[in-house]
Amino acid sequence: MEIHIRKATPADAKYIALLARITFREAFGHVWDKDVLVNYLATTFSVQKMESSLQKENNVFWLAFADGLPVGYLKLKKHCPYNTIEDPAPAQLQKIYVLNDFIGNTIGEKLQNEAFNELQTLDKETLWLAVWDGNPKAICFYEKHGFYKHSKYHYDFERMSFDYEIMVKEFKKDSTKKTTARAFAKQERLQ
Numbered sequence: 639m640e641i642h643i644r645k646a647t648p649a650d651a652k653y654i655a656l657l658a659r660i661t662f663r664e665a666f667g668h669v670w671d672k673d674v675l676v677n678y679l680a681t682t683f684s685v686q687k688m689e690s691s692l693q694k695e696n697n698v699f700w701l702a703f704a705d706g707l708p709v710g711y712l713k714l715k716k717h718c719p720y721n722t723i724e725d726p727a728p729a730q731l732q733k734i735y736v737l738n739d740f741i742g743n744t745i746g747e748k749l750q751n752e753a754f755n756e757l758q759t760l761d762k763e764t765l766w767l768a769v770w771d772g773n774p775k776a777i778c779f780y781e782k783h784g785f786y787k788h789s790k791y792h793y794d795f796e797r798m799s800f801d802y803e804i805m806v807k808e809f810k811k812d813s814t815k816k817t818t819a820r821a822f823a824k825q826e827r828l829q
């Protein structure tokens with residue numbers, strides 16, 4: 639299987655909207671109230687909403703293709719403070735979804751690596767996400783990629799009630815910059 643990942647543009651709104659609808663139902667359809675789900679999918683993942691989300695400077699989306707077919711996407715919010723996270727300028731991995739038929743082929747890992755690279759280019763130190771605590775496979779995936787459980791968050795929506803794990807991954811500052819700063823501080827002390 640040939641996997642290709644690229645950044646998405648507003649012209650990709652239809653791909654992402656369709657992927658978002660299908661993958662959300664595949665992942666959570668069994669626990670959501672049916673009527674609430676139908677309504678949620680139609681409003682949250684409309685093509686117009688996706689188009690506007692793709693245009694926001696703060697958002698970056700990637701699309702994954704397997705043998706030319708769109709099969710997964712990732713949404714990153716570059717600046718997204720969270721009240722109990724010390725870093726005032728963390729990023730949020732807001733969505734990562736792969737179609738059921740393609741799960742387990744390292745597509746998620748490849749999507750995530752794109753986001754990690756972007757964050758390092760932006761010199762970000764903290765990435766956080768919220769994952770439903772009834773999704774142990776995703777939690778395991780995140781732990782495998784360096785996230786740790788930071789805190790919990792409770793959310794009531796319509797007639798449903800969910801508990802989320804807030805997970806955090808920390809990136810080291812550019813070590814060359816640190817070394818230079820350390821060397822500079824030492825030199826200052828010697829003078």
Ligand SMILES: CC(C)(COP(=O)(O)OP(=O)(O)OC[C@H]1O[C@@H](n2cnc3c(N)ncnc32)[C@H](O)[C@@H]1OP(=O)(O)O)[C@@H](O)C(=O)NCCC(=O)NCCS
Binds near residue numbers: 741742743745747768
């Ligand atoms: C989480 C997700 C994006 C990972 O993508 P992926 O392409 O399956 O990931 P990879 O192939 O790189 O890694 C597979 C690992 O993910 C984990 N995983 C997560 N969900 C899985 C699933 N449904 N089936 C098998 N493995 C799964 C496993 O721990 C596996 O690790 P292993 O190889 O040690 O067994 C993908 O499984 C997915 O879209 N799941 C459904 C939607 C979801 O839960 N999104 C996250 C919401 S917070």
